[in-house]
Amino acid sequence: MEELAREAGITVRTVRFYRERGLIQPPRREGRIAWYDTxxxxRLRTIAALLERGHTLNGIAELATAFESGRDVGEVLGLGEATGETPVRLSPEELADYFEGEVTAENLATSLALGYLATDGDEIVHISRRLLDASAALVREGVPLASILETAREVRAHTDAMAELFSAFLAAHTTAEDSARLRPLAKSIVEAEFSMALDRRLRTGYATGSAGT
Structure with a gap:
């Protein structure tokens, strides 16, 4: 347990607490020795990532129960019909196939910290089919996964700010029921503005590059 706590960057007391809450499985025992594995x-790193994203221990416990009982992970994470995101279950080998040569310990740790990945026994759960496919396509184009994840971290900060802006706007002008109904309109505005902004940036960037050559 001391070795596990040290590797996870937490205290032995915290590991015991997580065990008591059922957040991690009991160790394999051989006599008086308790063996913990990868x-x-x-799971401990997933818990840390979820706590960093604002999930409560009760919510994480519910997620762990969902993993073990076969419930829909998207339902527990608040995905699915509400967001259009579909979680994807993968074996470690399938994940490696998606990102050939890019599945390093550092990239896995970053993905867990960002909340893109969670673990369920021998399986890995990616939070979004769209994000998985898009990032895999970029890797196939030669973009390093580490760069994709670092950019994703910055993108999240901006999208969180936009979400806060629209949430405040809708709260000021509509009821809670109307806010849920009008959510797709806010999404359409952001997508349209981003598309136009990207076009402007690309035109300016290529024009500058051409002038310099």
């Missing part, structure tokens, strides 16, 4: 470490 699954326990991955």
């Amino acid at each position: 699954h326990h470490l991955a």
